Amino acid sequence: MTPEKETAAIVLDCRDQGESDKIVTFFCQQVGRLSGIAKGAKRSKQRFVNKLELFSSLHLTYSLPRHGSLAFIVAAELQSSFLNLRKNIALYNAATVIREFMLIGISEKERDDRIFEILFWALQSLDEKRPHLSIVVIFLIRFFEYIGYRPDLSHCLHCSRPVSAQGRYGFNYTTGCLICAACSSQGFQTIIPLSPGTIKLLTTVQHQPLDRLHRLQFSTLALEESLNMLHRFGRQLFQRDIHSWEALRREGK
Numbered sequence: 001m002t003p004e005k006e007t008a009a010i011v012l013d014c015r016d017q018g019e020s021d022k023i024v025t026f027f028c029q030q031v032g033r034l035s036g037i038a039k040g041a042k043r044s045k046q047r048f049v050n051k052l053e054l055f056s057s058l059h060l061t062y063s064l065p066r067h068g069s070l071a072f073i074v075a076a077e078l079q080s081s082f083l084n085l086r087k088n089i090a091l092y093n094a095a096t097v098i099r100e101f102m103l104i105g106i107s108e109k110e111r112d113d114r115i116f117e118i119l120f121w122a123l124q125s126l127d128e129k130r131p132h133l134s135i136v137v138i139f140l141i142r143f144f145e146y147i148g149y150r151p152d153l154s155h156c157l158h159c160s161r162p163v164s165a166q167g168r169y170g171f172n173y174t175t176g177c178l179i180c181a182a183c184s185s186q187g188f189q190t191i192i193p194l195s196p197g198t199i200k201l202l203t204t205v206q207h208q209p210l211d212r213l214h215r216l217q218f219s220t221l222a223l224e225e226s227l228n229m230l231h232r233f234g235r236q237l238f239q240r241d242i243h244s245w246e247a248l249r250r251e252g253k
C-alpha cells in the first residue's frame, strides 16, 4: 500500500462485496474516478455508517495498492448528504440521471476538476430545490464538453453560415453539430429541432462561469428541445440507452 492520501469525493456507486465489505465508486477532486473497498462497511456501526450513500459528499482518506486496482478506503468524513434531494422524487431522479452519465462516460482514474466542480454544483443545486430539469440540461452541456464532445452550436456544419435569430435549425446528434433548414432539406435523418432561442441559451451555458448559471431561465420549449437533444446525443455517443431517463421525464411532467 502507498501512504494514505486525502481528497474530496462524491459517491457514485456502492455495492456489497462478500459478507462484510462494500465496493464504492467515487468521483474525486484531483484524483478523478476512483473505486475502493470499504472493509467491514456492511457490519461496522461507526466507521462508515450513513457515509457511503449515493451522492454523498465526503472527505475521503484512502491508500492505493502496489498491485491491483481497488483503493483501500481508510476513512470517510461526511461533508454533505444532500438530504433534500433524497426526499423529493423529481430531484432524486435528476441526480440519478447525472450519476448514470458519470458512470458510463468516465473511466477509472480519468480526472478533470471541471467535472468534479459541475457535478458538485449540480447536486448542490438540486439539494437547494432549484428547477431540476434545467440543472440536468446545464450539467449535460458542460459534461459533454469536458469529456471531449462539446456540442457545436455556432454555425451550420454544412454551409458554415453562423446561427441567426431568424433561422431554423436542427441538431445532428451523430455529428454533434447544427444543420440549418436549407441544408437539412437536402435530407438528414438524425436531426432534433432547436429554435434560435434555445441555441442562444445553450451557448450561454457553455460560456458562463458556474456561479452565474442559476440566473438562466429556461422556457418550456427550451427545456423540451434541450432535453430531447441531450438525450439523443448521449444515446448516440455511448451507444446505449440511458436507463434513468424515463423516470426523469415521467416525474418532470
Ligand SMILES: [Zn+2]
Residues within 6 Å of the ligand: 156, 157, 158, 159, 160, 161, 179, 180, 181, 182, 183, 184
Ligand atoms: Zn446550412
